[in-house]
């Protein structure tokens with residue numbers, strides 16, 4: 252038999268940025284991935300991780316069959332269909348005895364990127380009548396949707412990063428994380444060439460900070476204080492947009508009172524930035540025409556995350572930095588309808604206290620969903636409402652949830668744990684069943700994800716109406732029994748006699764309207780992946796069947812292209828709130844906390860989180876690309892701190908928090924603020940496994956306690972800026 256080689260167009264799925272690519276396929280196997288050079292939006296980019304991703308499909312450790320846990324704790328292959336039948340039976344018995352709320356779903360990062368699996372998971376839970384759906388979003392940047400609810404939304408949205416003339420980026424590093432526009436490095440260069448001012452707040456001189464006009468190298472966890480300081484200066488110097496505020500907002504006086512104490516002197520004392528820098532950013536930002544403020548995971552995880560996001564929105568509103576009447580529109584829906592570009596405000600809505608509450612710590616459902624950081628407690632807390640079954644879709648709680656100790660206790664306690672995961676992850680080790688899914692190029696995928704991200708991450712959206720939809724480009728390896736993630740929920744529903752329904756994706760419909768439009772699936776008929784996408788995108792502005800013709804994407808000539816923001820409707824009364832009472836109270840607390848934290852206590856260092864270039868959370872961690880530079884997650888520290896402590900790079904240190912201790916390997920990083928340790932999450936092993944810090948790294952989640960120092964609204968605990976101490980572990984250098 253001769254060899255065959257072909258090249259198919261599509262896009263990489265090794266991270267959420269979905270870069271358009273040419274996939275080389277040899278004898279039916281994906282063998283190479285190269286960027287599409289002349290793509291108008293991505294400008295020919297693929298990272299090393301993406302280029303290596305064809306190998307992920309075939310690497311050792313990828314499961315080609317689902318697994319069932321045996322009496323001795325080992326896993327043995329089982330036919331997927333049989334496994335799903337057994338899982339259904341266990342769910343049936345448990346629901347009969349304890350009610351539907353005893354079953355919970357956790358959608359992790361790989362589940363969230365995969366819209367059909369996310370959508371079918373939610374639909375399954377609704378049909379089962381269990382409200383207990385959790386996700387990685389609630390331990391990521393949960394302050395974003397909550398703040399947006401409290402502040403209200405501007406229908407026409409904000410400028411895209413390509414349109415904006417000032418960026419204020421707080422604890423986000425698009426050049427590595429790809430949480431930013433397509434091909435972030437290219438976008439940063441374009442912005443510099445256009446003369447866009449870039450302001451960065453980060454304890455670390457990040458890849459983006461190196462290109463910044465002003466880099467505020469601030470102490471971690473003080474972002475709300477800095478934002479309040481910027482607002483203070485802007486109000487004191489009357490640089491705000493009074494006529495915009497008069498016409499479209501409420502709460503200015505409350506805001507003014509609340510930021511009164513955040514004088515430049517106060518901010519400088521507690522954050523480490525200089526007066527000159529603070530004034531430069533306040534003046535530069537406020538006098539720009541269309542500035543955007545955007546924050547990332549760091550400050551969202553460093554306490555007062557909801558407040559910090561709220562102040563980002565408030566700062567934009569204060570300066571009238573939303574798309575205004577007559578401006579070129581910033582975003583178009585191609586696969587998902589966006590709200591009409593009208594220069595008017597939608598009133599705030601409640602941020603928390605929505606529907607089903609959990610039992611622990613009086614926490615409620617928020618605009619971001621149920622608090623994932625309380626899920627372990629909900630499994631451990633006996634009595635009515637205890638969670639006994641967990642379906643974990645494309646996530647790895649043992650590596651990624653805060654509070655690894657409590658997570659392990661909870662995971663071990665479950666009556667049934669099902670993981671949908673291509674490998675036996677650290678969590679899947681405890682699973683009763685591991686369902687082997689199709690991965691990456693074996694699945695159908697579209698760029699609808701970005702269009703949905705527009706609501707919370709508008710700075711990731713391109714200005715042009717670009718979209719792509721790709722069928723599966725390769726088949727799973729021969730002889731395998733792997734299934735589509737979404738079909739797990741479909742088949743489970745079928746076994747349980749449930750009827751699943753799928754809501755079309757759109758920002759146009761309120762929940763009641765979306766419910767009316769949902770399609771009830773005929774559970775007796777098998778569905779194809781294509782039909783799944785057709786159902787989800789039934790109302791798309793450009794028909795799915797048209798977008799499908801462009802697997803590596805295209806800029807579509809949608810009717811809105813090139814149009815302008817429309818004026819506010821006559822008599823419209825919607826107003827944004829920039830003085831929300833709860834947020835102003837939290838701002839006073841943040842001021843108080845700032846004063847305490849500079850006093851210093853027994854834990855004199857702050858451990859902050861970061862992302863590493865070649866590794867996506869815990870995904871494909873055993874592939875050589877994930878460890879080509881670092882086999883472990885170094886504990887980066889400023890050389891001055893190393894000198895003070897008598898450490899040299901390569902030393903093994905104990906890093907101790909109030910909760911516990913891990914061992915890290917020291918590395919010097921000039922650009923890091925002294926007193927700060929920068930270390931990536933989702934490394935290391937399970938707590939009771941023998942771990943070599945030089946081979947596997949250490950799990951920073953072990954240092955975190957879910958039940959203290961958490962955001963009172965979203966419940967996200969302090970996952971960055973964790974107070975720690977450091978000591979040499981002798982003899983391991």
Ligand SMILES: Nc1nc2c(c(=O)[nH]1)N[C@H]1C(S)=C(S)[C@@H](COP(=O)(O)OP(=O)(O)OC[C@H]3O[C@@H](n4cnc5c(=O)[nH]c(N)nc54)[C@H](O)[C@@H]3O)O[C@H]1N2
Nearest residue numbers: 359360361387391645646647651671676690860868869932
């Ligand atoms: N201390 C600290 N903790 C953090 C963070 C931090 O910055 N600091 N970050 C937080 C953030 S932002 C997030 S999003 C969470 C992530 O939390 P999780 O999503 O729970 O963790 P991941 O490591 O992303 O797990 C992804 C899993 O998906 C599997 N997988 C890979 N490909 C596929 C696929 O195609 N299909 C399926 N079904 N599974 C697949 C992988 O093997 C892996 O087990 O971690 C959070 N935890």
Ligand SMILES: Nc1nc2c(c(=O)[nH]1)N[C@H]1C(S)=C(S)[C@@H](COP(=O)(O)OP(=O)(O)OC[C@H]3O[C@@H](n4cnc5c(=O)[nH]c(N)nc54)[C@H](O)[C@@H]3O)O[C@H]1N2
Nearest residue numbers: 422423424428430471472547548549553861862866867868
């Ligand atoms: N290569 C790669 N890409 C990824 C991921 C990955 O693991 N690897 N993970 C993906 C996921 S799940 C997500 S959510 C996104 C996240 O995307 P980003 O939010 O861009 O994540 P990071 O690159 O970790 O950038 C966070 C920054 O916050 C800073 N920081 C930490 N604490 C503080 C603080 O208190 N204040 C301020 N101002 N800054 C602080 C850190 O120094 C760091 O530069 O990335 C995604 N992309």
Ligand code: SF4
Nearest residue numbers: 263266269270298301
């Ligand atoms: S940034 Fe890298 S991993 Fe992410 S989609 Fe692009 S090529 Fe793939």
Ligand SMILES: [Mo]
Nearest residue numbers: 360387390391
């Ligand atoms: Mo994330």
